[in-house]
Amino acid sequence: GESVGLHLPTLSVQEGDNSxxxxxxxxxxxxxxxxxxxxxxxxxxxxIDIRSNMDKRQxxxxxxxxxxxxxxxxxxxxATQPGDSAVYFCAENIxxxxxxxxxxxxxxxxxxx
Amino acid sequence: DAGITQSPRHKVTETGTPVTLRCHxxxxxxxMYWYRQDPGHGLRLIHYSYGVKDTDKGEVSDxxxxxxxxxxxxxxxxxxxxxxxxxxxxxxxxEEITDAGELFFGEGSRLTVL
Numbered sequence: 518g519e520s521v522g523l524h525l526p527t528l529s530v531q532e533g534d535n536s537x538x539x540x541x542x543x544x545x546x547x548x549x550x551x552x553x554x555x556x557x558x559x560x561x562x563x564x565i566d567i568r569s570n571m572d573k574r575q576x577x578x579x580x581x582x583x584x585x586x587x588x589x590x591x592x593x594x595x596a597t598q599p600g601d602s603a604v605y606f607c608a609e610n611i612x613x614x615x616x617x618x619x620x621x622x623x624x625x626x627x628x629x630x
Numbered sequence: 631d632a633g634i635t636q637s638p639r640h641k642v643t644e645t646g647t648p649v650t651l652r653c654h655x656x657x658x659x660x661x662m663y664w665y666r667q668d669p670g671h672g673l674r675l676i677h678y679s680y681g682v683k684d685t686d687k688g689e690v691s692d693x694x695x696x697x698x699x700x701x702x703x704x705x706x707x708x709x710x711x712x713x714x715x716x717x718x719x720x721x722x723x724x725e726e727i728t729d730a731g732e733l734f735f736g737e738g739s740r741l742t743v744l
Contacts, residue, residue, distance in 0.1 A: 560735030615680045620672035
């Protein structure tokens with residue numbers, strides 16, 4: 518199967534600091550890379566995506582970087598807030614007539630007030 | 631929040647019994663998906679549907695079947711539940727035209743097979 522993994526399972530940051538969550542992938546055929554946020558007891562929520570022909574995309578307080586040379590994806594969260602505490606998943610999308618997402622195992626981000 | 635309702639939200643059953651999980655959407659989205667989430671594995675795709683009566687297998691489809699008789703409903707059936715199917719199951723939907731991977735997920739159904 519596909520391999521999408523994370524370097525660190527947990528990350529703790531001080532409120533107001535920037536957070537960086539990393540992800541490695543193995544499939545060069547992926548069309549999109551996506552970040553999802555999952556709060557306790559809830560389903561994953563889409564944060565941001567990046568097309569495979571881009572290397573950077575910015576959203577509101579979040580930036581995703583894609584380095585295809587080393588097959589590495591990162592999510593940067595600026596001015597981290599307590600509400601950002603959650604598990605973050607990277608996923609790669611390979612279109613097979615529908616969105617076929619392969620998820621990583623997740624990183625738990627804890628924001629310290 | 632996207633209009634996705636999963637039922638039941640919690641279920642405990644015994645090995646060998648049939649189980650059906652239901653996903654209902656009010657968004658009229660074409661694509662629907664069933665994922666399972668287990669510690670250490672993230673989310674894995676079980677089956678998906680690209681229209682009424684059109685379904686296909688995902689990464690971990692063994693032991694599961696699905697049906698979609700109406701746009702709004704996608705059923706996941708475990709014909710004979712096993713302990714390895716203890717998991718949290720998520721339904722997801724996506725719009726007609728997107729290849730970006732933006733799926734909207736339900737709240738999940740926690741299934742325990744004893």
